Amino acid sequence: xxxxxxxxxxxxxxxxxxxxxxxxxxxxxxxxxxxxxxxxxxxxxxxxxxxxxxxxxxxxxxxxxxxxxxxxxxxxxxxxxxxxxxxxxxxxxxxxxxxxxxxxxxxxxxxxxxxxxxxxxxxxxxxxxxxxxxxxxxxxxxxxxxxxxxxxxxxxxxxxxxxxxxxxxxxxxxxxxxxxxxxxxxxxxxxxxxxxxxxxxxxxxxxxxxxxxxxxxxxxxxxxxxxxxxxxxxxxxxxxxxxxxxxxxxxxxxxxxxxxxxxxxxxxxxxxxxxxxxxxxxxx
Numbered sequence: 001x002x003x004x005x006x007x008x009x010x011x012x013x014x015x016x017x018x019x020x021x022x023x024x025x026x027x028x029x030x031x032x033x034x035x036x037x038x039x040x041x042x043x044x045x046x047x048x049x050x051x052x053x054x055x056x057x058x059x060x061x062x063x064x065x066x067x068x069x070x071x072x073x074x075x076x077x078x079x080x081x082x083x084x085x086x087x088x089x090x091x092x093x094x095x096x097x098x099x100x101x102x103x104x105x106x107x108x109x110x111x112x113x114x115x116x117x118x119x120x121x122x123x124x125x126x127x128x129x130x131x132x133x134x135x136x137x138x139x140x141x142x143x144x145x146x147x148x149x150x151x152x153x154x155x156x157x158x159x160x161x162x163x164x165x166x167x168x169x170x171x172x173x174x175x176x177x178x179x180x181x182x183x184x185x186x187x188x189x190x191x192x193x194x195x196x197x198x199x200x201x202x203x204x205x206x207x208x209x210x211x212x213x214x215x216x217x218x219x220x221x222x223x224x225x226x227x228x229x230x231x232x233x234x235x236x237x238x239x240x241x242x243x244x245x246x247x248x249x250x251x252x253x254x255x256x257x258x259x260x261x262x263x264x265x266x267x268x269x270x271x272x273x274x275x276x277x278x279x280x281x282x283x284x
Contacts, residue, residue: 025026
């Protein structure tokens with residue numbers, strides 16, 4: 001990984017999962033280690049304007065502080081995609097869509113009226129923003145937010161919010177990895193996944209939770225708390241091109257103290273499954 005993209009682990013840093021909940025302890029030594037945001041910085045090389053894209057993420061960290069946002073990066077239908085999640089919870093200084101827009105300044109542009117539409121719904125938390133290369137390069141605007149309802153519970157809903165208003169898009173269910181029977185039962189009731197055994201070859205040996213998502217045109221499986229080496233293995237198995245795994249691979253020794261979250265979306269085509277999305281999650 002280029003030194004320009006390195007974000008060293010600092011005293012006081014905590015390993016966090018994709019909902020900003022802390023793990024008990026780092027998964028390995030932290031001396032000389034990197035923060036997971038280094039992986040996000042590396043992914044900006046997927047764009048035609050990596051310096052501009054890198055600056056768009058760096059300015060958020062500078063203005064909002066560390067550990068305030070969760071990032072996701074991966075491939076959706078073989079195209080690079082990013083997502084930033086805001087989990088306010090009991091934060092002393094909640095981040096509103098307006099605050100994110102102010103923090104970003106001119107680094108990212110917005111569809112007129114979008115932020116006002118989201119905030120008119122009142123207190124959507126958590127929420128996220130989808131990004132693509134064109135958005136980070138400055139040639140297109142953010143067109144939608146994703147708002148989550150009941151996100152900390154066993155079951156949650158997700159809405160895509162545009163200037164036309166909200167539209168239900170996802171039903172999520174959350175399980176400790178030890179609840180194998182419940183996971184198998186829930187997965188068997190999904191249309192596209194149709195059983196957790198369909199993706200057993202991708203499942204990491206060590207993970208802490210499983211999140212299942214039912215979406216209009218696919219279903220998702222998200223493994224939470226995956227050690228870095230196993231996250232690389234999952235990404236390679238799901239995306240043989242190696243593009244997602246390569247974000248982690250060059251610095252395994254400096255990322256080994258972390259647990260990443262890994263997600264896939266699958267679409268059933270007859271008896272075959274097509275992987276629509278492969279993504280890893282970390283903390284900015």
